[in-house]
Amino acid sequence: MSDSPISSFIQQVSDLAVQAISSFIPKDLKGGLPLMLVTIAIGSYIMILQLLGPFVERKVMARQQGRKGPYYVGFRGILQIPADLGKLLFKEDTRPENADWFGFFMSIYLIGLTSIMSFAPLPFSKALVGGNMSIGILYVFAIFSIFPPAMFIGGWASNSKYALIGGFRSAGQLLAYEIPMFLSILGVIGVVGSFSLIDMTEYQILNGWFMFKYWGFGLLAALIFYVAGLAETERIPFDIPEAEAELVMGPRTEFSGWRYAIIMMVEYVHLTVNSLLFIYVFFGGYDFWPFGKSNNPLIESWRHNELVQVATITIKFFLFVFFATTVRTAFPRMRIDQLLSFGWKQLLPASLVAMLGILFFAGVFS
Amino acid sequence: MVEFFDFFFVINALFIVFSGLGVLFAKRVMQSALSLIFTLVGVANVFLLVNSEYLWVIQVSVYGGGIAVLLLFAGRLTSNEEDHFSFDRSDFLISFLFVLLILANLFVFISKSIPSQRGNIYTTDNGQLLLRQFFTNIWQANQGLGVILPFIALMFLAALLASVKLAIKEDE
Amino acid sequence: MELEWFVYLSLILFSIGILGVLTQKTAIRILFSVELILNSANINFVAFNSYLQSTTSGTVIDQYMGWVFAMVVIALAAAEAAVGLAIFISLYRNFREIVVANIYELAESEEDE
Secondary structure (H helix, E strand, O other): OOOOHHHHHHHHHHHHHHHHHHHHOOOOOOOOHHHHHHHHHHHHHHHHHHHHHHHHHHHHHHHHOOOOOOOOOOHHHOOHHHHHHHHHHOOOOOOOOOOOHHHHHHHHHHHHHHHHHOOOOOOOOOOOOOOOOOOOHHHHHHHHOOHHHHHHHHHHHOOOHHHHHHHHHHHHHHHHHHHHHHHHHHHHHHHHOOOOHHHHHHHHHHHOOHHHOHHHHHHHHHHHHHHHHHHHOOOHHHOHHHOOOOOOOHHHOOOOOHHHHHHHHHHHHHHHHHHHHHHHHOOOOOOOOOOOOOOOHHHHHHHOOHHHHHHHHHHHHHHHHHHHHHHHHHOOOOOHHHHHHHHHHHHHHHHHHHHHHHHHHOOOOO | OOOHHHHHHHHHHHHHHHHHHHHHHOOOHHHHHHHHHHHHHHHHHHHHHOOOHHHHHHHHHHHHHHHHHHHHHHHHHHOOOOOOOOOOHHHHHHHHHHHHHHHHHHHHHHHHHOHHHOOEOOOOOOOHHHHHHHHHHHHOOOOHHHHHHHHHHHHHHHHHHHHHHHHOOOOO | OEHHHHHHHHHHHHHHHHHHHHHOOEHHHHHHHHHHHHHHHHHHHHHHHHHHHHHOOOOHHHHOHHHHHHHHHHHHHHHHHHHHHHHHHHHHHHHOOOEHHHOOOOOOOHHHO
16 A cells, blocks of 8 residues: 555545445345345446436537537436436326237337346446356346347337338347447457456456557457447437438337336446446456556555546546547438448458457467 | 245246247237247246356347347248237147147156156356367367367358348349 | 256247147248247256266366257257248248248249249
């Protein structure tokens, strides 16, 4: 530990916070109860983050377009999103006449359930994690892969041509971009030798962030992952499934009331989880120093401090919301055939090249 | 004493059986496909019960994600609106009896043969060991588990070529 | 959990799949039933693998052979679904239906000629 006054002050604050939090939890809890409390804490934290995400997005987008954005509800409009949510919950819940009730209900349940289940292996500091399982990041990918069939069923079941076409487009797009997304992180997995997000972050704390390593191949893989992640969240350069000029709202057209609220929530949960995955894999996770081991004891003590880790990842998350918003304001929408050929013909070979480059420069082959 | 995992197994087995029956008797193709997804996820949970997390991932992402979307596409592109499930009485009765016969046969066979080597299912840890074994053997000599990878790759290539050949419409 | 439970579960799933293959009319739902049969085989592979792990002490390869078999089966099912999709679509293009009992011509249907 260092003897700098700021460092010791941070250390004291962090110790106090840990004591205060642990004083709420009874000491003699048995079984999975402490784990459950941690899970609830992390889940609520991510839900609050993803509620603030759209607010930040609307504010930033308004500034970039020369407007003011939401202004009236709460302090500078910070309560706008919860107010919208409350309005949606009290709206009438309608179902189209010839819609298939089973698919119509089940698709919404599947979408909401899978999006919330994907929080499990995301760590917010070294200790604050729901489940550090051996499959780690693969778990998130597996849970996400339920989303395309559920969206397609939702579009098919609502018995509307716009929803059906949107469902086709959505499933095709998500399938096309899942594969480069996975291939681009395969090199990193090979270097770290583990799927766990904590192991990845700890490796980056020791050796520097993957984004700035391997002579540009890390950056290439990161770019591919980011573009594929944008396509997975169906945000503006890739929002073909709900292109509002062609298909009213895509597969979401016929859903109203609380179902629409769940769908909007899922959209921002996807943005959140994709940003967090990018941060963990390429951008250093809960670490703020991108150059590996440092000689300064102050930095070393801060980066292993749990509170600083939580604060770091929160700031990084809002930074990525800002990036996504800027992309949304700046780029026009692609066409469906351009999108699919871009995914299959350019992103997929590029991700293979990136994987081989990372493995080569990391010395796995030698 | 009923352990938690026994309880989970029974619940999961009921889930699998009922959604499997739903695959057969659902009215529309979409409901049938949705039941199929539920069955596949239930089977994935069985893999989880014997601690094979890696197989859980493969089952959910390949079956629940990839294959389900393919089958849904096939179902939507080829189904007419009157394509509902209906009983053809005599046919159904005969095949049901036939299946009952098979089931009884296998049941007797299994109950005769398994109790001689009855034993609990116990589990060692994590699929990562399997994966490491898998990938280390690729770089080394072609032996061990890595030897099946080329076969899988060849099979996929053949399937891809065949499906492209079949599905592309020729202009004449 | 005992080995028997898994085997009986896979037996029931297998019977459901056989019943589906025998009774369903359209090709797509027969393919669904085939997927059920493949999954029942997977349950058996995995269960016997764990059982043998707990009783014998072989090499690592021996201990995980069941899992690898299950992976091969899953890969096979993926390839099969891709080919199946292509076959069904070209069938539908020629016959306007995929009810297997009505498709017995080897040649293409007549209105194409």
